[in-house]
Amino acid sequence: KAGVTQTPRYLIKTRGQQVTLSCSPISGHRSVSWYQQTPGQGLQFLFEYFSETQRNKGNFPGRFSGRQFSNSRSEMNVSTLELGDSALYLCASSLVGTGYGNTEAFFGQGTRLTVV
């Protein structure tokens, strides 16, 4: 079966701009989580969507937002970009949620965002 697909793979944006990233989960998966990964900072949880509702949210400013569509595809938006937003953004899909036992999280390849 097809894996998790993230588009685009690379983005270069200017400070102050906004950006939208897309994540298509594995067919049948209803949970999509988003993470920010920077060197030495591990995986920082942004938010999780389940059945079109934001179920959990990490400690990121309101400039980071997301949504999920009825087909479980999810988008993440960052407004008013800052240099510190440069990172690899990963999404992960799972059947019902990453923290549920025996519910593996499958990651996409990520979108590498560079803010200049």
Next chain:
Amino acid sequence: GENVEQHPSTLSVQEGDSAVIKCTYSDSASNYFPWYKQELGKRPQLIIDIRSNVGEKKDQRIAVTLNKTAKHFSLHITETQPEDSAVYFCAASMNSNYQLIWGAGTKLIIKP
């Protein structure tokens, strides 16, 4: 808030030797503990997981042990090989919202 501490941040071992990575969690209600491996330039992938009703789980050269009393769990890799070089992340489920809390990662270097 809840957190997971992971040590060491970098681990260098000789090929063929064993490697051990340790994680400590704070939520006593956590009941699911996965380990993910991220090779350079690739996505994280699940390599092994354990639930709280089990003390140890093995899969070929890798094993995970869980000590619920001490609230820590460890990843053991035996007979390390060059392809084991990667960053390893541990995680623990939060019982309140079933989110995973992630460790900061361990960069494992296998020396030839």
